[in-house]
Amino acid sequence: MSNKEFFLEFQPQFSFDEGKTAGVEALLRWNSGDNDRISPSRFVPILEQTGLIYDVGLWVLEQALQEHSRLVVKGFSPLRFSVNLSVVQFRREELIIDFAKIIERSGVDPKYIELEITESVFTENLEVLIEKLHKLKELGINIAIDDFGRGSSSLYRLNMIPFDRIKIDKDIIDSIDLARKRAPVVEMIISLARTFKASITAEGVETKEQMEFLRSAVCDEIQGNYYSKPLPAKALEEFLKEEQFGHRLQN
Secondary structure (H helix, E strand, O other): OOOOOEEEEEEEEEEOOOOEEEEEEEEEEEEOOOOOEEOHHHHHHHHHHHOOHHHHHHHHHHHHHHHHHHHHHOOOOOOEEEEEOOHHHHOOOOHHHHHHHHHHHHOOOHHHEEEEEEHHHHHOOHHHHHHHHHHHHHOOOEEEEEEEOOOOOOHHHHHHOOOOEEEEOHHHHHOOEOOOOEOHHHHHHHHHHHHOOOEEEEEOOOOHHHHHHHHHOOOOEEEOOOOOOOEOHHHHHHHHHHHOOOOOOOO
């Protein structure tokens, strides 16, 4: 991180109920020494294999909360900031303590912090998984299950673990049959989220037709390039400023 090759971008998440941005997801980016952008699908597995993902993950949380505070100081209403949590980070014993220290130093109300886990963590020891998630929840933060539908989570495990949000995987959103105006898997996941009293966010929304279908299906939020691509910090500020003067999403 010392050579500043890593940086964050932030992708806004649109709430149908509020009619505006309700949160943002902090996304790790990497420009190599020759200023070429490296895909996360290439560098994140390397960080995980080497164990470097732990320290990088702490840095991401710290930087995301600094951006949250910067926007509040600028006069914007507090937004939910989501940060991804790797299964490799999750295995470290000191995770809870380190996260608690960063959150306390930031001064950010934990209710605006959301950690995104994938279904891959469900392959961990269930007892340990539940214990760690409850300890994270005790910090006051929220838990989201990211890329839902791609993994193999069981209803039994879902019933055992604490979570606040389900994020529907982009591949499932892409499978929406707009011609027949139906998407049974999407509808089932939304119904499942309601059963667990969890919020629901659709990822990878690219078209107006997808957005309209999700709104009719009573999905809570959408995230994707239709609403906004991932933005550098300064561009996020401009995006939110413009949003104050009118709706970005066409009704």
